[in-house]
Structure formats: C-alpha cells, structure tokens
Amino acid sequence: MPIRVRGPRPAKSPRARAGRGAPSGRLRIRNLTLTAVATALAVLVVTVPSEATHTPPRTGFESAAGARWTGADEERSLLAAVDRYSDRVTVDRIGTTRQGRPLRLVRIGGGRPEALTVLLVCSQHGDEPAGREVCLETIRDLGYATDPATRGLLSRTEILVLPTANPDGLAAGTRGNADGLDINRDHLALRTAEARALAAVIRDRAPDVIEDLHEYGATPPFYDKDLYALWPRSLNADDRVHDASERLVERYVRPAARDAGFSSGRYGVWTDPVTGGALKQTGGDGQERILRNTAALKHAIGLLVEDRADALPEAEQTDPAQGQRRRVRSQRVALEALFAYADEERDRIRAATARSRAAGSADRGPVYLGGADNEAPEPGEVLADPPCGYRLSADRYADVRDELALHGVRSRPDGDGVYVPLGQPARKLIPLLLDRRATYHLTNGQPDTAC
Structure with missing residues (x-):
C-alpha cells in the first residue's frame, strides 16, 4: 500500500528578503500520497519477477542489521549486481580520488527528453555514512522494482546517484578527503578530484533537483533534532529556485519527518527547548562554495539534509545499531519526501529551473558577495551595478x-x-x-x- 504522509502546507509566501527571517504562520493540513518510487524505497525486500533466478542484493548494513556500515567491496558488488540485472540502471566511473579509488555515478531511469533530473550526493564527508546507506538501498530498490507505476515514473524521471562522494574519507573515517580538504567547501575553487567530478556531472546533466545528504553532531538541548533540512540561502539564487527549494523543505521534508516520529528543524538554527524560538544561527549561511548554495547558482533546486549522528537515548548508547538504524531511517524519510515532491510538482520544478537558466543572459540586477536570505549583506558585499x-x-x-x-x-x-x-x-x-x-x-x- 502507498505510504501516506500528513503534513502542514502553508499558502505560498514571498521570499524572505535580506535581514528578515523565513516566513511563519499557521500551517494547514492536507494528505500527501507518496509516489510508487517512495513505496519501493520503503521496503527492504523488493519483489522481483517469478522468473528471476537471483535475489536482490543486500547492503552490508542490512545484512548486519545496522551493526556496521557497508564496505567498499560490498558497495562495488551491489552496484555491479544491479547494473547487470536492470536495464534502467547504468553505473559509470566519473573520476578517481588521490588514493586511486573510483568515483561512481549511477543513473536510474530517464529516457525521455523532458525527463526531470534528480541528483543525490551521498556522504561528501567520509565520517557521515548514513546517507550513503540510503543511497545504496535506493539504487537497489529502484533497479529491482517491477510494478508498472514505478517503471512509468522512472521513464519520465532520471535519478542520478553519487553513492560515495568521498571514498578516501570513508576509508579513513575522516570528514575531509585524502588531502584533508573539505569537499563541501570546494564547489567554487574545485581543487579536489571529488568536487571536480561532481561539477562535471552538474554541468553535463543539468539536474533540476540536488539533494546533499549529511550528518551532524548534536548540542543538547538547543540543537539535537533527529533531522535538519535547509534550502539555498544565497541571495544570488533565482527567486523561483529559492522559493521552490524552501517549499521542498517546509512542505515536504520536515512534515514527513515529523509524521514519521522524528523531530525536525532548520539546519544551523539553535532553538529554545521550552518555547521553540530561535536563539542563534551557527551554520547554514549563504556562502556559495557549499553545494547547497552552488546548486542554486547552477539553477537547481537545492536541499541539505542532516541526520543526528549522536546516540542520545540510553537504548541507542547501549545498542549502537539502534542509533545507526534510526539515522538511516530518518534519511530515508527525507528521500521519500523528495521523490513525492518531484512527482507532485514536476511542472513547477521544471518551470523554476528553466526560467532561472534563461534569466542569466538578460538579468541586470545586483550580484551579492555576502549575506543570505535572512542576513543583510554589508554595503561592500553588493555589486549594485x-x-x-x-x-x-x-x-x-x-x-x-x-x-x-x-x-x-x-x-x-x-x-x-x-x-x-x-x-x-x-x-x-x-x-x-x-x-x-x-x-x-x-x-x-x-x-x-x-x-
């Protein structure tokens, strides 16, 4: 049966301009029926045709019931198996890290010129593995799904997945790559092989939506939600792309997280544990070198998702596998919400990204060298002319x-x-x-x- 998510859906509000917070107000409720893709994602055992002679592969994480993360060899075997089995999955090597590890891009579906393109960038930071697990499961689930609805959806939706965006960091258990560089601070300079490979994908495939999957360390009781999400805050983002990104966060991802029993907030904002009011902002700014913001400058709707890596409840501290399963489940809920958004609002998304691309040639407005949608730039940070x-x-x-x-x-x-x-x-x-x-x-x- 389709998963049903109930969540708040406020009337569309104008973009919060520099120096103002994001709009607030009482949210109205309506039912969302998640797509057949989300249904396929929601199960770990995938139905295959009766004539199939093999079973869908499982990740190392699934086989260990969350007690360990999927290894590099297990990832390679899973991707090879899905690539062999499914005629709608292609795995390509798009780059090589400094230590010689492959950067792989998986393409699922598509096939029509008007297809909507969604790009998932998984675990840019090597010590944040939960998003990678969801991406591997997603590749397998979509590759093996056999129902007509999912096949139809994938015929008009191209899903690109970079399952391990930082293989060297993953192997070392470090945030940065083999050179100690933070890939998610390199989407302007492009000094790293990993960021360069991703930039080429964005240039050549022109994705309409980009999700960046991360994890964070909690600071109880002010900053410890199960799942945080955020849109591009850069003032250089086209208004259409900015508003569509905020809509994705506030009308789909966060409501879906709450309905699944996870606490949720806006990334980078500390809140009062009693009143829920904002206390300060410690992250989530408008600097363009971060993928969330770079995505918008390249005309894609951007989404950052961060699950809580810390094992806060006593049960998770006693049994770490419980916490690791919770981390993956929360990322899965966010991804299901993204696919529901892409399916329900396909025309709105295509209009926003197309108009953003077309605006560049005729635009004569200012360019901002600083500031964010909730932080006014300094006078010297505005190229007014x-x-x-x-x-x-x-x-x-x-x-x-x-x-x-x-x-x-x-x-x-x-x-x-x-x-x-x-x-x-x-x-x-x-x-x-x-x-x-x-x-x-x-x-x-x-x-x-x-x-």
Whole structure:
C-alpha cells in the first residue's frame, strides 16, 4: 500500500528578503500520497519477477542489521549486481580520488527528453555514512522494482546517484578527503578530484533537483533534532529556485519527518527547548562554495539534509545499531519526501529551473558577495551595478581555464587573453569566481564596465 504522509502546507509566501527571517504562520493540513518510487524505497525486500533466478542484493548494513556500515567491496558488488540485472540502471566511473579509488555515478531511469533530473550526493564527508546507506538501498530498490507505476515514473524521471562522494574519507573515517580538504567547501575553487567530478556531472546533466545528504553532531538541548533540512540561502539564487527549494523543505521534508516520529528543524538554527524560538544561527549561511548554495547558482533546486549522528537515548548508547538504524531511517524519510515532491510538482520544478537558466543572459540586477536570505549583506558585499564581464590575461586564464570549463562558464578570445561576459546562464556565479572582492575568487579579473 502507498505510504501516506500528513503534513502542514502553508499558502505560498514571498521570499524572505535580506535581514528578515523565513516566513511563519499557521500551517494547514492536507494528505500527501507518496509516489510508487517512495513505496519501493520503503521496503527492504523488493519483489522481483517469478522468473528471476537471483535475489536482490543486500547492503552490508542490512545484512548486519545496522551493526556496521557497508564496505567498499560490498558497495562495488551491489552496484555491479544491479547494473547487470536492470536495464534502467547504468553505473559509470566519473573520476578517481588521490588514493586511486573510483568515483561512481549511477543513473536510474530517464529516457525521455523532458525527463526531470534528480541528483543525490551521498556522504561528501567520509565520517557521515548514513546517507550513503540510503543511497545504496535506493539504487537497489529502484533497479529491482517491477510494478508498472514505478517503471512509468522512472521513464519520465532520471535519478542520478553519487553513492560515495568521498571514498578516501570513508576509508579513513575522516570528514575531509585524502588531502584533508573539505569537499563541501570546494564547489567554487574545485581543487579536489571529488568536487571536480561532481561539477562535471552538474554541468553535463543539468539536474533540476540536488539533494546533499549529511550528518551532524548534536548540542543538547538547543540543537539535537533527529533531522535538519535547509534550502539555498544565497541571495544570488533565482527567486523561483529559492522559493521552490524552501517549499521542498517546509512542505515536504520536515512534515514527513515529523509524521514519521522524528523531530525536525532548520539546519544551523539553535532553538529554545521550552518555547521553540530561535536563539542563534551557527551554520547554514549563504556562502556559495557549499553545494547547497552552488546548486542554486547552477539553477537547481537545492536541499541539505542532516541526520543526528549522536546516540542520545540510553537504548541507542547501549545498542549502537539502534542509533545507526534510526539515522538511516530518518534519511530515508527525507528521500521519500523528495521523490513525492518531484512527482507532485514536476511542472513547477521544471518551470523554476528553466526560467532561472534563461534569466542569466538578460538579468541586470545586483550580484551579492555576502549575506543570505535572512542576513543583510554589508554595503561592500553588493555589486549594485555589475560589470559587463571580466578580462583575463593569457596567464591568468591558463590558471583557471579548467575550473571555468567545469563550471560551464563561457569565454571568448580577447587580444592576448580572454573575455568572460556576464550575459550567460552563469551570470551570478562569474563575479564570485573572477572579482577580486569576492571571498573565494579564483583569480583577479579586470572588470569591463563599458557595456
């Protein structure tokens, strides 16, 4: 039977502008019927045709009832088995880490030009494994699902999964990669092999929705919810993409978590345990080098999900497997809500991402070098009248040519160097890469103001 989720659905509100908090108000209730995809995800034993001669593979985590995480060899075997069995699953190697481990991208479904594309980025931080487990189970469940509804949905939805975004960190049990770099702080500079591979996927596949799966350490009693979620807070995000992302968080993911018995909050916001009011913000800002925000600059609806890694109840401390199963279950609920959103609001999503891409060439509005949707930028952080483009000398261009290409930024020859015009879909990304005033810029471009 389909899973049914009851959750609050407020009337659409305008975007919270800089210096203002996100809108609040009493939420109205309506029923959501999750899609056949969510139904397939909700079961660990998948029905296969009677003529099948083998059983769907299980993850190491499932086989151990949550007592340990799935190993690298077990992941490789599972992906190979699903790839062999299912004609709608393809596994490709898209990169190699410094220590020689493969970066694999799994493609499920699609096949139509108008297909909606959803990208799941799992465990960018190597010491946050719960999201990876859900991603592996999802690949298996969707690959082996046989019901017509799921097959129909996957024919019009392409699901891309990067099941282990940081293989070296996973092997070492570290947040960073083999170079000690935080991949989720590298989506502008692209210094890491892992971020470069992901940037190429986003450039080439143009996903409409990107979910970034993480875990966090709790600080009771102010910051200890089972599941936190957040949308892109960058002021450079197109309003349509921003609003659709916030809608995903507030009308789908958080209500689904609460209905499943998990506590939920907005990532980065400490709350009073008695009143529930916000006390302070310790994370979740608007810096574009984080995938949640970079996704919006590349015209995708962005979602960050963080489950609580700490074993707070006594039962979880006594039996760690209970806590690990809870972590995976909460991530699964969030992912089911994402698929329900993608199915129910397909037209809204496609309109938001398409209009965001088209806006770059004609946009003449400001570009922000700081601030967030709930934090006003400083005066020096606003390019109120952005330049027409940036000129780069041949030497400077040689230093950043590959990164610009990975970001999908177009340029043209200009004398001894190149010219990067702002009139392109990457308009609001370009100053962050080339303007000397931007915090994480790649090089100092020469602004061209003679439009």
